[in-house]
Amino acid sequence: MPVDTARLARFLIGKMLVRILAEGAAGGRIVETEAYGIGDPAGHAYRGVTPRNRALFLERGHAYVYLAYGVSFMLNVSSETSGVGAGVLIRAIEPTIGVAIMEQNRGAERVRDLARGPGRLCEALKIDRRLDGIDLCQAGPLWLGSDGQASGEIGQSKRIGITRAPDSPLRFYVRGNSFVSGRQALNR
């Protein structure tokens, strides 16, 4: 597992994200991520440890989950060594496992829209603050598996929806994949 946040963000493209729910397993292939590394003014760890962001300071591979805009949960993977705050935002997956379960959690959306975007992804997989801080590197309620199907070429762009450090090319995505969020111009 890469030791640098941006490298980890790229590394996670193509990996499987698996969620175990009462109804069964659900998840899919990660197709879009963003890196929020050490000293990044756009990152939640920028101002040091707080009750909300403490999971960002866990050893790489732990979940940091928070609520954005009072509306949507966001899933991050802590990305540096213990005590250093940084993470990778998981922005989209291509649903491959338990599609019917995700449709139910999302209210029967088109498959394309089930997990296209960080908030939709968390709604489809029932991810909330209860999963904050768990280890994603071993099987449990939520974990990261090995590569799914061949993932295609990886593109890189500026990150979406932030006001600080908006131009850094720290977003990674699968080129031409229809499950990636963001504007078309950023996905070429």
Next chain:
DNA sequence: TTGGCGATTGGCT
């Protein structure tokens, strides 16, 4: 104790 502020989404023009 309080007020401003989002790593978004979905509905409407």
Next chain:
DNA sequence: GCCAATCGCCAAT
């Protein structure tokens, strides 16, 4: 394309 909804967090009072 524009904008309101919605609320936990946290810096400053």
